[in-house]
Amino acid sequence: MMEQELKDKRTCLYDKHVELGALMSPFGGFVMPIQYAGIAEEHKAVREKVGLFDVSHMGEVTVRGKDAERYVQHIFTNDIANAPVGKIYYGMMCYEHGGTVDDLLVYKMGENDFFLVINAANIDKDWAWMQQHAAGFDIDLQNCSDAYGQIAVQGPESEQVMETILGIPCGELTFYSVKTVGDVIVSRTGYTGEDGFEVYATPEYIRQCWDKLIAAGVQPCGLGCRDTLRFEVGLPLYGDELAEDITPLMAGLGMFVKLDKEEFIGKEALAKQKEEGVAKKLVGIELADKAIPRHGYTVLKDGQPIGEVTTGYHTISTDKSVCMALIESQYAALGTEVEIQIRKKTFAGKVVKKLFYEKRYKK
């Protein structure tokens, strides 16, 4: 354990977390805070008021130059053609076979100037993939992951906190848009299903923001509740709902895969999969019992395995045992009765929408 922690990187806020008494644990190559006050308490702070997350572990890549837009179009499933400056797009990078390299955000900072936000655990893999597919493009590609610190301010009171505590005017930012204040990047984005903002800046600036917010009484939140929050609103996590062998179409993310785009890596395989239908589909399952389905548990139909749980919790907002699971498509219809093997017993459940709590974005 100690050796593992020593190998893991620290974010620019590491000492702040230790000072606050956070439970620290390795995640995605970093030693990260899992919880401070407790997952449930932090989760509720974000749903009801506002919470502060250190997400400095996330990776950042810039793409600039004459062919920047054409390059992003090549590696990204969503369509950024004619995008206005300041708009943000969610989508995936896919393998030729349609499986997922990573899911990411693309920020359009200027004409032929893009800022890509990738998952911490995938930084090395993504960076290699991006470089490998940059041949023939006149671009300047930079991995700036170590240069940026990042915080997320999430919850219904986040706008007020951003403006009054941090002095960053952001009321005019619409959902999934970005602006810069000097060299600070501010976007109306997040991973909780609530209104919120993410701030990318130098480690020094991020540390100042953190101190101000903590001094103002904003609840620090760990990765524990980041996962319960994103799960409740059906947002995927790479490694659970997306993977090399899980395509965006299987994960129900077809709206972020623009098959009418001229070309992108994986387009052919994904178009074929769309035409033929996916063999497995990501669904929600609600259990009648309180037992909790966890990642990797088997989903059964009449005693026969039909898939696996990707993420499951006893939800904090709605007090139900629910999960997302990747199961054979023929059983994916809403209301289908299935079972989940939890240790020695099987528990009855039914297929439901994979949205266990309504999102409350400010559009």
Added chain:
Amino acid sequence: MAKVIEGLYYSESHEYLKVEGNIGIIGITDYAQKALGNVVYVDMPDVDDEVEAGAEFGAVESVKAASDLNSPISGTVVEVNEALEDAPELINQDAYENWIIKVERSDPSEVENLMDAAAYEAFCEKEH
């Protein structure tokens, strides 16, 4: 500091055993409940199930993860704490008061393999 009670037996996987004649009362320790955080579900065996020393007999779940429960002794389950079905958080309130199962012991000598309060306290110290 986690509470340790004199007169109980303790396992390395943080279960306690209270012996009352041929009955063994089994639960998780205060140290274990603190490490888990909010308990949201307890998976318990059925009455008449056999349990075996060192083997899994159920699980305690916090928000984040499931932790196996291992039986400190062998025997037959004679009672499960049904109050935990509706109120698993009782374990966080008092882990010693809120036991999980009662077992009719099949081998009284098995307690010799468990730690006493002093040894368990030292064990937790080291783990921490």
